Amino acid sequence: MMNHLAIVGGGIAGLASAYYAHKKAASLDIPLKISLLEADSYWGGKIITKRVNGFVIEGGPDTFIVTKPWGVQLCKDLGISHRLKGTNPHQKNTYILHNNKLLPLPDGLFMMIPTNIASMLRTGLLSWSAKLRMGMDFFIPPMSEIGEESMGDFVTRRLGRQAYERMVEPLMSGIYAGDGDKLSLQATFPYLRDLEIKHGGLVKGALAARRSRAANGRKPAPGSRSLFLTLKTGLAEIVEALVAELEDAQVDLSLNTPVVDIRQENEGYTLLLQDGQEINTFGLILAVPSYTAGDLVAELTPNLAQELKAIEYVTTATVSLAFRKEDLVRPLDGYGYVIPRKEGRLALACTWTSTKFPHRAPEENVLLRVFIGRAGQEAHIDWDEAELLSIARNELRLTLGISAEPLQTHVFLWEKAMPQYNVGHVSRLSRIESELDNLPGLALAGNGYTGIGIPDCIHSGELAVERILKKDTRTVLFTN
Secondary structure, three states, X not given: OOOEEEEEOOXXXXXXXHHHHHHHHHHHOOOOEEEEEOOOOOOEOOOOEXXXXXXXXXXXXXXXXXXXXXXXXXXXXXXXXXXXXXXXXXXXXXXXXXXXXXXXXXXXXXXXXXXXXXXXXXXXXXXHHHHHHHHHHHOOOOOOOOOOOEHHHHHHHHHOHHHHHHHHHHHXXXXXXXXXXXXXXXXXXXXHHHHHHHHOOHHHHHXXXXXXXXXXXXXXXXXXXXXXXXEOXXXXXXHHHHHHHHHHOOOEEEOOOOXXXXXXXXXXXXXXXXXXXXXXXXEEEEOOOHHHHHHHOOOOOHHHXXXXXXXEEEEEEEEEEEEEHHHOOOOOOOOEEEOOHHHOOOEEEEEOHHHHOHHHOOOOEEEEEEEEOOOOOHHHOOOOHXXXXXXXXXXXXXXXXXXXXXXXXXXXXXXXXXXXXXXXXXXXXXXXXXXXXXXXXXXXXXXXXXXXXXXXXXXXHHHHHHHHHOOOOOOXXXXX
């Protein structure tokens, strides 16, 4: 037991946990046995890449952001950073659907905040009264400490409701698939509140931050100056490289191995597997959705279980469709478009994949991906493959005029996949920390806590390892 670390969950957070645990143990010269247990039949969780007849089709995320360094650093550590590719530098447009028409996102948006006044004056997304209301941001004083505030309330307070609904909300929903009137500003975009406090307003703060970033001249990420990166043949390259490293390190990798219960015994934990076997371990990382973690610790610590299961999740889906270029009615002159909640569509966004990443489709073809599902819409969708494909094709017909039969289609359903950092999330994390303080050797990792992106998940695995392998195993989990 005393030299055995168990990690439950084989998504990117669990794989990263196993990788960093091996590195940490080696650096400390600790003879550590590591077991990685995954209930499903494959590694990678939501990172799934299909490579079919020259197409690279992503089932879940298709990129990761550069400004959070943990994704790029892991690629460097794995020796695959030379395979990183940025988005197409020749196509930078993003559109927003407004009254069933695609309008370009105004130039100069920085962290979702407008900084190009001339571009904002020209845009057809907003009425003149809404543009004047946005300008009031320069004169509205910052609000004193108010605790957690929703994203919708904050942006409406600073820039006006129309700017929120038509411009900020669709961009935010494209990340969280959430309801901005419920999502916590402090848990999702805390830097916006910082801008208000430090500079007196959002636009003034965004302008100052943009000038500062330009003056500092940040070093470009490997392979690109792009804000978003991927791998040449898909994000599954990260998963494949991690699995290969773990196999070489003789980490015990077990697929199709559900854990059904956890007991605390002596100075460690006992995991009961579905097949009746037991695993004894001094340290345990739960790199699974928070509701799954809550089920596993329900008998061990009811209070922690209650907090974990209270984090809401949204079901989403992606549908990728391939067409011949000659099937297009309009040029795909950008990365795609997002759809405001107010438009009433069942689709959330559409990425023009083969424009965003030209290497993901043969030259004579195009690849599109439709995102479906967001908080508050789940009851309006029948989540079977035929219905999801119908929604995607109808979206492409209505917005892009594409009525041709696709060359191929790929539907991926993600049940309860997107955690919702709703108002109260920050205080919930504090209560989770307090409960974990009473459980030495237990840590959490994954997208349910402090960040939903790939770099966040990687970092959460690294922090979980630090918590367990430090001399003080009571180290707070959510330390930045």
